Amino acid sequence: MSIADATLIPTTKRAWLTPARTTGLVLLGLLALFALLGPLLVSVDPTEQDFAASLASPGSDYWLGADHYGRSMLARLSHGARLSFGMALLTVATAAVPGILLGLLSAWRGGWLERLLELVSTVLLALPGLLLVLILLAFAPGTFGPLYLGLALTLWIEFYRVTRVTAAGVLKQTHVEAARLLGFGTGYILRSLVLPEIRPILITLAAFAMSTAIIAISTLSAISVGLRPPTPELGAMIVELLPYYAEAPLHVLMPGILIFLLVLGLQLATRSDLG
Amino acid sequence: MNAPVRFQSLTVSGLEIRAGNTTIVRDVAFTLSHGRPVTLLGASGSGKSLVAHAIMGSLPSGLSARGIVKLDDDDLLAGSPTQTRARWGRTIAILPQEPWLALDPTMRIEGQVGEIHRYLHGLGPAEAGKSMRDDLAEVGLGDRTKAYPHELSGGMCQRVAIAATHAAGASLLIADEPTKGLDAALRDGVVDRLREEVDQGRLLLTITHDIEVAAALGGMIGVMLDGSLVEFGPADEVLDNPQHEYARALIAANPTRWPALALPTAGEPIVSATGLSKRFGERVLFDGFDIAVRRGEIVAIVGPSGCGKTTIGNILLGLVRPDSGEVQRSPGIAATRFQKLYQDPPAAFAPHQTLRQSFGDLLRLHCLAWAQAEASMRRFGLGQELLDRRPGEVSGGELQRFAILRALLLDPVFLFADEATSRLDPVTQKEVFAILIEAVRERGLGLLMVTHEAALAEKIASRILKLPA
Numbered sequence: 001m002s003i004a005d006a007t008l009i010p011t012t013k014r015a016w017l018t019p020a021r022t023t024g025l026v027l028l029g030l031l032a033l034f035a036l037l038g039p040l041l042v043s044v045d046p047t048e049q050d051f052a053a054s055l056a057s058p059g060s061d062y063w064l065g066a067d068h069y070g071r072s073m074l075a076r077l078s079h080g081a082r083l084s085f086g087m088a089l090l091t092v093a094t095a096a097v098p099g100i101l102l103g104l105l106s107a108w109r110g111g112w113l114e115r116l117l118e119l120v121s122t123v124l125l126a127l128p129g130l131l132l133v134l135i136l137l138a139f140a141p142g143t144f145g146p147l148y149l150g151l152a153l154t155l156w157i158e159f160y161r162v163t164r165v166t167a168a169g170v171l172k173q174t175h176v177e178a179a180r181l182l183g184f185g186t187g188y189i190l191r192s193l194v195l196p197e198i199r200p201i202l203i204t205l206a207a208f209a210m211s212t213a214i215i216a217i218s219t220l221s222a223i224s225v226g227l228r229p230p231t232p233e234l235g236a237m238i239v240e241l242l243p244y245y246a247e248a249p250l251h252v253l254m255p256g257i258l259i260f261l262l263v264l265g266l267q268l269a270t271r272s273d274l275g
Numbered sequence: 276m277n278a279p280v281r282f283q284s285l286t287v288s289g290l291e292i293r294a295g296n297t298t299i300v301r302d303v304a305f306t307l308s309h310g311r312p313v314t315l316l317g318a319s320g321s322g323k324s325l326v327a328h329a330i331m332g333s334l335p336s337g338l339s340a341r342g343i344v345k346l347d348d349d350d351l352l353a354g355s356p357t358q359t360r361a362r363w364g365r366t367i368a369i370l371p372q373e374p375w376l377a378l379d380p381t382m383r384i385e386g387q388v389g390e391i392h393r394y395l396h397g398l399g400p401a402e403a404g405k406s407m408r409d410d411l412a413e414v415g416l417g418d419r420t421k422a423y424p425h426e427l428s429g430g431m432c433q434r435v436a437i438a439a440t441h442a443a444g445a446s447l448l449i450a451d452e453p454t455k456g457l458d459a460a461l462r463d464g465v466v467d468r469l470r471e472e473v474d475q476g477r478l479l480l481t482i483t484h485d486i487e488v489a490a491a492l493g494g495m496i497g498v499m500l501d502g503s504l505v506e507f508g509p510a511d512e513v514l515d516n517p518q519h520e521y522a523r524a525l526i527a528a529n530p531t532r533w534p535a536l537a538l539p540t541a542g543e544p545i546v547s548a549t550g551l552s553k554r555f556g557e558r559v560l561f562d563g564f565d566i567a568v569r570r571g572e573i574v575a576i577v578g579p580s581g582c583g584k585t586t587i588g589n590i591l592l593g594l595v596r597p598d599s600g601e602v603q604r605s606p607g608i609a610a611t612r613f614q615k616l617y618q619d620p621p622a623a624f625a626p627h628q629t630l631r632q633s634f635g636d637l638l639r640l641h642c643l644a645w646a647q648a649e650a651s652m653r654r655f656g657l658g659q660e661l662l663d664r665r666p667g668e669v670s671g672g673e674l675q676r677f678a679i680l681r682a683l684l685l686d687p688v689f690l691f692a693d694e695a696t697s698r699l700d701p702v703t704q705k706e707v708f709a710i711l712i713e714a715v716r717e718r719g720l721g722l723l724m725v726t727h728e729a730a731l732a733e734k735i736a737s738r739i740l741k742l743p744a
Contacts, residue, residue, distance in 0.1 A: 174622040177594060182637060182685065183611040192636065196627050 024268025031262055035085050038078025047071060047230045058250070065251055067237075068244050073254060076232040081258055084234050088213040091148050095155035096206055102156075103163025104190055107171055114164070121157045129154035133216070137225055151216055155209050162205055166198040207270040211263040218259060234259055282347050282366070282446045284308040285330070285478055290342035292325050292334065292502075300325050300502040303342075305495065307447075312469075312479035314489040314510070316525060317499035318700040320670035323482045326499075327449045330480070331369055332359035346447060364395070368445035372452045374436040378424040384411065384435045385420040391442040410438040414468065430461035437468055447478040454488055455698065458579050458727035466491045484700035486529045490514055498522040521702075528701035530731040538715065538737055542570030544605065545689050545721045546591050546613070551600035553586055560586060564600070566740060568689060570719040573712075575732035577725075578742030584725040587742075588615070588691040591723065605688075611641070614682035618694040620674035624666035630677060631662040643684060651680045655710060672703035679710055683718075690714075692724040696731075708735060 049069040058065045058073075065073045106114040124132070133150030140146050170176065171194065179189055218235025234255040241252045285307040292300035300322040307313045315323040329340040330351060344351040346366065351359070371377035379387055388410050392403035411420050414434040416427075424432055433453060440448060450469060454462040466488055473479050473494070481492060489496050489510065496513040498506040498521065506513060506522040517523045526532075547567035553560045560583030568574050568591070576584045589595040591602060592613055604613070617623040625633060634648055652659070655676045661669055669677070675695060682690055692711065696704040712735065714720045726732050732739050 174617055174619070175625050178615065178617065178623045179625070181592065181594075181611070181613070181615055182681065183640060184636075188636070188640075192628075193625050197625075 018271070020268050020271050024265050024271070027261060027265035028269055031081065031085070031258075031265060034078055035081035038074070039082055045075070047232075057248070065248070067241060067251060073251060076237060077234075077254060077258060079232040080234040080237060080255060081262075083232065084214055084217055084259070085262065087144065087148060087217055088210050091151045091155065091213045091217075092206055092209045094148070094152040095209060096159050096202070099156035099159025100163045100202065103160045104167055104194065106160070106164045107167035107194075108186065108190065117160065117164075121160055124153065125157055129216075130220075133220060134225060137220075141225065147217065147220065151213055155213065158205060158209065159202070162201060163198060166201060167194050170194045170197050203270050207266040210266050214259060214262060218255075282478060284347060285447055285480070286343065286345045287326075287330070288343045290326065290329060290340065290344060292322070292329055292338055292340050294338050298502070299338075300329075303499075303504045305497055305504070305507055307478050307480055307495075309476055309478070310473060310494075312473050312481060312492055312494035313497060314481045314483060314492050314494065315497045315499055315504075316483060316486065316489055316700075318484065318670070318672060318703055319698075320672070321499040322502040323499045324451060327369070327451055327480065327482050330447075331367055331449060332356075332362070333369075364391075364440070364443040364445060366445055367447045367449065368440035368443055370433070370436050370440065370448060370450040370453050372455050373429075375424055375427075375429055375432040378432055378435060380424055383421055383423055384416070384427070384438075387435065388438050388442050391439060395443060406442065410441050411435075413441070414438045428461065429457050430464045433457070433465050434468060437472070445477075447480070448472055450479065450481045450483075452483055453481065454483065454485055459729065460579065462488065463491070486514070486526060486701060498525060525700070525702055528705040530701075530704075530728060530734055533705070533734045536573075536712065536735045538573065538712075539571060541572035541721075541737065542719055544569045545608070546602065546604045548587075548591060548597075548600060548602045551587065551590060551597045551602075553583060553590070553595070553598050561742065566591070568721040568723050570688065570721050571715055572737040573715055573722045573724065573735055575724045575726060575736035575739045576742060577727065577729055577732050577739060579727070582742045584742055585693050588693055588723055588725055591689075592691055608688055611685050612687045613689045614685060614687040614691070616675070616678055616682065616690065616692040616695040618697055620671050620678055620698070621666045623678050624674065626666055629663055629665055630669070634662070634681070637681060637684065641685065648680065648684060651683065655680055656706075672699050672707070675699060675703075675707055676710065679707065679714075683714060686718070687720060689721045689723070692722060694725055694727070697727070704731075 049071055067073060067076065102117055106117045132154055133147060136146035136150040176189055176193055179193060218233070221233045221235035222239045224239070237255040238252060241248070245252050287306070288304040290300065290303040291298055303326055305313055315326065317323045325334065325338070328334045330344055332351060334340060340352055342352070378384070385407055389403050389407035392398045392406045393400065398406065408417065408420060411417055414437055416431060416434055416438065419427065419431070424435070427435065453465055453469065457465065462485070469479060469481065469492060481488070483489060493510045495507065496510045497504050498513070498519065500521045505519040506517060513522065514526060517526050544567045549565050551564040551566070552562040564587065566574070566587060576587060578584050586595055590597045592615055593602070624630070638645060638648060649659070657673060657676055657680070661673060666674055696707050699707065711722060715722050724732070724736065
């Protein structure tokens with residue numbers, strides 16, 4: 001219920017940095033350091049084999065142990081983190097930028113343009129995302145290009161749809177009409193009036209898309225249609241190590257834990273205040 | 276049919292509402308008993324709504340109430356949150372502002388009233404249906420039980436809300452601005468209904484800024500200013516012979532008591548339209564309507580709600596396209612010199628921008644200096660500290676003055692005021708119109724105002740155009 005005496009209630013500045021956000025940001029920061037600096041500091045080649053150290057436990061020779069070919073887990077994990085996280089970031093950026101721009105355009109212009117974009121997005125939405133990726137992958141199996149393109153093609157629709165609906169809602173508001181009467185142009189209205197209001201929802205959406213992309217890349221690699229071994233990719237690593245679960249359970253879990261920590265960090269960092 | 280009324284009186288004394296270490300409402304005391312409703316008058320920001328929420332136990336977080344609020348012998352401030360919630364609806368009910376927003380838009384009104392009998396009182400479907408029909412028949416809606424809220428007028432929605440409180444059997448009714456946004460005829464209907472509630476023995480506390488409502492309800496009137504009750508007494512005494520300076524100003528600010536306005540002769544026409552017609556679906560709003568607004572005159576459009584008053588102004592501004600007819604603006608005037616003032620001031624400002632940001636952007640766009648805006652702010656009695664607040668943190672009256680200031684910065688020749696003061700208290704309304712009239716006089720502004728307040732239009736308009744329902 002609205003309170004008519006709004007002026008009497010002192011304005012409280014809500015702390016932006018909630019404990020959940022801090023945890024999430026710290027987690028993301030550590031993971032970023034691991035992914036960026038790890039490959040530089042650990043000079044071991046992630047594909048170098050040493051059969052004497054096959055399935056070595058974490059210890060002084062191999063800090064996080066070695067896999068069945070005796071490759072350093074630390075090197076493989078940090079390379080894998082860089083690859084997975086980098087790919088996810090690129091995929092989401094490729095999906096978000098056109099998605100948001102087309103959404104704004106469609107909300108602003110309406111008419112045939114909106115109908116056309118709606119048709120395209122509905123058709124793409126009707127195709128299962130995985131199928132789209134698989135079709136594209138058929139052209140060049142085991143490479144990054146089609147994987148990335150396929151994921152971006154399925155992910156942009158969410159950005160487009162959410163932007164269009166929320167921006168259309170903002171554009172109908174009285175203050176936008178007032179801004180137009182005051183002489184403000186389209187650019188100002190979209191940039192300064194619409195975007196700030198829909199930003200929180202887009203950030204949340206981006207975090208979800210990022211998680212989806214990471215899990216999709218790992219899943220596809222796990223079922224051997226994504227990146228191929230010996231590329232150190234987190235999903236592929238899990239599948240490679242799975243047969244040795246009985247001897248070295250920790251090794252199988254490590255790539256999974258890394259994915260889990262990243263998704264958790266993303267969700268915590270972008271949690272809304274109300275949660 | 277009505278649940279027995281269990282409580283005899285509500286006593287408030289030494290009520291204080293604090294936000295952290297600042298006291299925002301202090302020393303509020305009054306007693307409300309059978310047949311003697313209390314009406315609190317005051318500007319928005321005077322703390323009158325907070326008093327209602329303190330009694331209800333629904334203060335926003337961060338605020339706390341102290342003092343004595345007793346319903347007979349029950350101390351309302353002492354109970355736990357669970358006890359407070361248990362009273363809502365059953366003992367104390369609030370009639371919301373703008374009830375069409377408080378009712379469930381997806382549910383027929385029979386369901387909204389019936390579910391109270393069904394689930395709160397635990398009656399069977401047949402009995403609940405019968406009680407529901409009785410409740411709705413009593414407020415004169417016996418034949419509309421199948422209607423959805425959007426099919427009813429604002430006044431009817433308010434009556435549905437009253438029927439719902441009947442069904443719950445609340446003995447204390449708090450009506451928070453019950454007539455906000457209603458035109459005179461609907462307003463009188465709601466006031467009559469509230470009077471009947473009092474006659475049936477319910478305790479009634481009304482919060483309003485409309486003096487007509489306070490006068491019609493009778494009983495006791497309290498006037499609030501800056502968080503204190505500055506005047507309290509029987510209605511006719513307060514209205515005829517107010518003691519406190521602010522109470523006098525408030526009562527004198529009722530449009531019926533304004534002095535008549537004499538404007539210099541109007542100049543050339545700025546905008547005119549001929550043969551306008553507009554329909555929404557099957558309904559014809561107007562057909563063959565002519566209007567012209569000249570420099571230095573005030574034209575008022577009056578009529579009941581929903582008759583298309585606002586649409587005419589929007590057509591003149593080019594915001595709505597008429598089905599037929601033509602609009603001519605006098606040539607060579609920049610489009611930004613045609614401006615509009617909105618009914619709901621917070622809606623006219625971007626909610627996430629501070630006023631400093633939105634004014635800064637406007638001044639930059641039109642290459643104006645801050646000094647000019649600051650000079651006008653001083654003239655309109657707006658403090659510099661308000662600039663760092665967001666629209667939701669400024670009172671309606673202040674925000675409407677900001678809206679006028681914003682429009683006047685662009686040196687308008689035509690201003691369309693769409694119910695611009697209907698949500699403001701009389702004192703603020705008078706101040707706002709003083710500023711507008713000054714602009715009309717000094718700058719030759721052509722003012723088109725839409726209002727449902729006939730008295731206001733008669734006092735200040737040079738010409739009045741009446742629209743039929």
